[in-house]
Amino acid sequence: MKDHQLPPPELSEPFSIGSVTIRNRAVLAPMSGVTDLPFRQLAWRYGAGLVVTEMVASRELVANRGESWARLKNAGMVPHMVQLAGREAHFMAEAAKIAADNGAGIIDINMGCPAKKVTGGYSGSALMRDPDHALSLIEATVGAVDVPVTLKMRLGWDENSINAPEIAKRAEAAGVRLITIHGRTRMQFYEGRADWDAIRAVREVISVPLIANGDVETAADAREILRRSGANAVMVGRGAQGQPWLPAVLAGHAAPQRADIAGIAVEHYDMMLEFYGREAGLRHARKHLGWYLDRFAPEIATPKKAQIMTSRDTAEVADLLRSALSENAGEAARKAA
């Protein structure tokens, strides 16, 4: 019996990417503008199996752009998985070397991003329209480094060109050690539901581990996507916004107590101010504050929410956030009683 015909694995079990052991099967997705170092540190601390950097543009890293270096930062989390995007084989190879020389233990190639800025530049999911070119990038990246190289992509460009199985098979032959599939086409962007069954067609043609991704929000979703796709692990993106502990919870760790969430949100805010500096930190932190409030204080009055999200007085933001999330915690506890 082939691996993927066996019952789905337990999410708490480790698995391997090449020679690298991954501590469980719930992975935090790379999300540009979201999974920066502070977010990854929180997800990792709670117990995510693996966290991945935001995509780093290979050309910009080679050109030594400061933002690429910020995206590459790690804080002792092992393995350090760095995602690269690009369209020229030599930039991908050079960037992979730079990342590996700076501590990357796994290099992931982005072939899933649907953004026009990225596909117009003929990278991200646009590469799926030209598998030969995609393969030349993959070969160059695999040839440049000793660490495992992995590939993340969608099902295809559109419903008439579902070619993830073909590309996955060729990528495996080129030395890629793991494939992640987001169960949508590029033309779907983020619309509709991810097709978990369609991911199985990739499972059928590769032997390396497969990660299934798309619309996983709960432990039941995680079990179901593994069952339907035959994948070895699950990746969660938007479901973790405002709750960076979600991958850990899917892997069987306890969720934080409701009363502790205010403290976590304030700590996250402080970590962002520290990481980016005050000005950029204020800007980047806003959306995270909004997500915590949407999830855990959904009844907050609009002006109060706006004040928390836009105030430039960091001590005031921390106080207001703490009280908004704690007030709600009291109410939630009373309702539950």
Ligand SMILES: Cc1cc2nc3c(=O)[nH]c(=O)nc-3n(C[C@H](O)[C@H](O)[C@H](O)COP(=O)(O)O)c2cc1C
């Ligand atoms: C804001 C945002 C940024 C993203 N950035 C990246 C990225 O840098 N690299 C990548 O491979 N995918 C990126 N994605 C796609 C996610 O990794 C994931 O494949 C997708 O969101 C589907 O998973 P989900 O339904 O769990 O969110 C991004 C998604 C979002 C919402």
